[in-house]
Amino acid sequence: MLSESTLDIDYLVLILGSCIIATFGLLANSAAVIIGAMIVAPLMLPIRGLAFGAVEGNVLLFRKGLISLAVGTVLAIFLACFLGALVQLPDFGSEVLARSKPTLLDLGIAIAAGGISGYAKVQPKVSATLAGTAIAVALMPPICVIGLGLSQANWSLSLGASLLYLTNLLGITLSCMLTSLMAGYTPLHRAGKALLWAVALTAILVIPLGVSFAELIEQAQLEASLKRALLNRTITFQRVEMIKSDTNWLAKPPEVRLSVRSSEALTPKQVQLLEAFVEKEMGQQFTLIFQVSQVEEVRRSTPDKSRSQPKP
Numbered sequence: 001m002l003s004e005s006t007l008d009i010d011y012l013v014l015i016l017g018s019c020i021i022a023t024f025g026l027l028a029n030s031a032a033v034i035i036g037a038m039i040v041a042p043l044m045l046p047i048r049g050l051a052f053g054a055v056e057g058n059v060l061l062f063r064k065g066l067i068s069l070a071v072g073t074v075l076a077i078f079l080a081c082f083l084g085a086l087v088q089l090p091d092f093g094s095e096v097l098a099r100s101k102p103t104l105l106d107l108g109i110a111i112a113a114g115g116i117s118g119y120a121k122v123q124p125k126v127s128a129t130l131a132g133t134a135i136a137v138a139l140m141p142p143i144c145v146i147g148l149g150l151s152q153a154n155w156s157l158s159l160g161a162s163l164l165y166l167t168n169l170l171g172i173t174l175s176c177m178l179t180s181l182m183a184g185y186t187p188l189h190r191a192g193k194a195l196l197w198a199v200a201l202t203a204i205l206v207i208p209l210g211v212s213f214a215e216l217i218e219q220a221q222l223e224a225s226l227k228r229a230l231l232n233r234t235i236t237f238q239r240v241e242m243i244k245s246d247t248n249w250l251a252k253p254p255e256v257r258l259s260v261r262s263s264e265a266l267t268p269k270q271v272q273l274l275e276a277f278v279e280k281e282m283g284q285q286f287t288l289i290f291q292v293s294q295v296e297e298v299r300r301s302t303p304d305k306s307r308s309q310p311k312p
Contacts, residue, residue, distance in 0.1 A: 016079065034095060052176065092157070262294065
C-alpha cells in the first residue's frame with residue numbers, strides 16, 4: 001500500500017497521459033475517449049492509500065497518499081488549462097457541461113465506486129482492474145474540466161467541476177474507510193476520529209448537492225412541460241417532427257436546442273413567435289435554437305396517359 005501511494009515517475013507519467021486523453025476527449029465531446037482516460041485511473045492508488053492510512057492511524061501512508069494526490073491534481077489542472085488555452089474552443093460540449101453541476105447522484109456513484117475499490121484491496125481474489133474501472137468513473141474528467149474552465153475564465157464551470165471532484169474524492173475516501181472497518185482490518189476505536197472527519201466533510205457537501213439535485217428535478221419537469229407545450233399547442237410543431245431536444249441550463253436565458261425534421265423551412269419570425277409563446281406558457285424566457293433536417297418528397301414520374309392508351 002505504501003509503494004502504491006508514493007509519488008514517483010510512473011505515477012506522474014500516468015497522470016500526464018490520463019489528463020491529456022481526458023482533456024482532448026472533453027474538447028472533442030467524445031464519451032469513448034473520456035472512458036479511455038478513466039481506465040488509466042492514476043488517482044485511485046493515492047486516494048486509497050490516504051483512506052487506509054487515515055483509518056489505521058498510519059501517518060506515513062496518509063502523508064504520502066495526500067502528497068501524491070495533491071501533486072497529481074494540481075499538475076492535471078495546469079495541463080488541462082494549458083491545453084484548453086492552446087485549442088481555444090469558443091464553446092464547450094455536453095461532456096464538459098455535464099460535469100459542472102454535481103448532485104446527490106454523483107455522491108452515490110462515488111460511494112459505490114469507493115466501496116468496490118476498498119473491497120478489492122482487502123479481498124485479493126477480486127481483480128484490481130475491477131476497482132480501477134469502478135473508481136475511475138469520476139476522478140480525472142472533473143479535474144480537467146476545472147482546468148478548461150480556468151482557460152476561459154469561466155469561474156462557474158470551474159467551481160462546479162471542483163465541487164464534483166471534492167464530492168467524488170470524499171465519497172470514495174469515506175467508502176474505502178468503511179470497507180476497511182467492516183472487513184476488520186482496523187478497530188473502531190482507532191478509526192473513529194478519521195471516520196468522523198470524513199462523515200462531517202461529506203455531510204457539508206450534501207447541502208449544495210441536495211440543492212443541485214432539487215434543481216435537476218425541477219429542470220427535468222420544466223423541460224417535459226416545455227416539450228408538451230410545443231408539441232401539443234403550437235401550429236408549427238404540427239408540421240414538423242421532433243427528433244430530440246437538449247437544454248443548456250447554464251446559459252442565460254437557458255438555450256433549448258431542438259432537432260426537427262420538416263418538409264418546410266422555419267423562419268426567424270416563427271422562432272420569435274415560439275419563444276414568446278413559451279415565455280408566456282412557462283413564465284420563463286428560453287432561447288430556442290432549431291436544427292432543421294429538410295425532408296424532400298420524391299415520387300415516381302406520372303406516366304404519360306397518351307402513351308398508355310391503346311392505339312385505335
